[in-house]
Amino acid sequence: MRLNLITRFRALFKRKLAPKKVIFIGIDYLCFSLSKSLLDNNKHTEQQIEIAAFIDDEPWNNRTKVNGATVYSPSEITALVIKRDVDLIIRIQGESIKIADNIWENIIKTDANIITLQQDQDIATMQKIIYQAC
Template structure:
């Protein structure tokens, strides 16, 4: 019973939250799946390979890095998430533009556990809500 209540509480925090995930490797897939399971929505995955453009993963379309800002604005995303090894897909200028739109860029170490990744996103969102 307590587990059900705790899961409902955890899920409600993510419900309605939209994210863009930079990268399409296992670590990005795993995090995206966890966000979806908790009620979040993945707007797009970002990849620069032309053969993967506009294919789908977990119901979200793969897009080019040049599309991040427009997608973030159009879909009112709560955060853009990237792992350290994917920094080349998210240029500094894009990060500045997202920041000016009050959209955080969450950069994290891929060696973090899934719970640590979710906690990092959660704390980033909490700090942006307080602004």
């Protein structure tokens, strides 16, 4: 009984980790599915993920919402990384979004990590890689 009470007490006062903020480059089905699974997994993991934004170069997608996050154009990514204090940028190999070299150079100057996932990886493997990068 006493041990159970102590365990509950610790759980109440346990410091929660700040969510890791991520940006997804792309809004295709794989990005959507992966982002949704990360959000769903927040209920079951200590390290939470917050999706700060999605990046897409199609003008008709600009300022729309995907899984609660706004879609921005590639030219806005550096400002988003700085303004939102983004921890991780996730891109999937084969995504056709074009981001200029000078924008990548500016992103590399920030503290954000960049990971590239493979299209043939399953969602669970992708999640594992993301949590390791966080």
